[in-house]
Amino acid sequence: MSRSAPRPPRRPAAVLFDCDGVLADSEALVNRLVAEERTARGWRMTAAEARETFLGMALPDMVPAIEARTGPLPPGWGRGLSERIARALREEVAPVPGAIAAVRAVAAAGIPIACASNSARLELTAKLERLGLAPLFGARVLSFEDVPRPKPAGDLYRAAAAACGADPAACVAVEDSLLGVRAALAAGCGRVLGLADEAGAALLAGLGAEPLPAMAALPGLLGLDSPEGEPGC
Template sequence: MLFDCDGVLADSEGLVNRIVAEALTARGWRMTGEQARETFLGMALPDMVPVIEARTGPLPPRWGRELSERIARALREEVEPIPGAAAAVRAVAAAGIPVACASNSARLELVAKLERLGLAALFGPRRMLSFEEVPRPKPAGDLYRAAAAACGADPADCVVVEDSLLGVRAGLAAGCRVLGFVRETEAAILAGLGAEPFFAMEALPGLLGLGSPEGRSDC
């Protein structure tokens, strides 16, 4: 079972978007948190940088690292879970299904979020994957193929939980079944890409058929 993080496990997008907006406004690209969400939703930092530099000019060499450090500090103090998400992950793991988290976040940010939510030990270091662990971030399938490998599973036997267009495309590109958590993106849009929409994390164990062996996924 392969989980995205932002918007799926961690209610972090508003916080992160606010910090990104503040950082870009300081460099001359005036932006609100909502505008940051519309511009960068689901994007990894390497894909954000060319967009930013087209508006602000070249960024200092450590700008991305310093932004990640600032975000990670805030996440450790402020981020809250998506309702029902932690219990759903624990229910899946308790059923003997390997779990991994694959995020377009920097690793520093991803670890901060999962530690704050009390899920880092459940995933373990090898099954917390950021864009830094793979050649290409989402929407390429690299992250979910790597997450499946970390679980010892074939991607075709894995289920991905995603909430963004880039994430859904990544899961499908990896060859996984994708469940689309309806939050930031409308159900019809997720379904149009090929995801199976659902509306509450409490429904996740049932969608995996944990009570019926014939419906159960391997990962």
């Protein structure tokens, strides 16, 4: 008796993308700038240490950790750091391999897309404009400044789903960090794809994320490269 072919995945009502590490290969650049700023203010830090300390965190969540180590931050500190990062992003940031083609494939299939990031709005805008993705997302771009609570709370993904006119349970979220996966699950996203190498994938899978080995694999996981895939709902 022959085994029947696996059923193609149901196309989602919307696809909700994180930005850093999913669309923009920006983490090394941002970590370097944060490390330089911290070192200049008395907390000697390498880019690797900045990544380990602040990965996935929004600026408001970084402040208590920094002030506990170096004392009160000056007024306007967050805005100043965001402006410096945004300037560098507009000049240097590159896409995550396969990300631009994957986003275009989802949009071309008629599936609504949104971007939900713990970045400040200024930085997020700079990244999407630099990558040429801003027109595809339109107004469906959410930063931590647009919701009451940043990731790992589910506010950003609930707002992103609402911007697409979709129930989170019918959406796919694409993430690369523990904080982001927790946020997507807290929002009730129906599927959470974890973009990571083999070692990182195990950590994300431990929270319930499905492995996404590369952004180029996203259309296939959504059933977009199969004529038998179901239409979006």
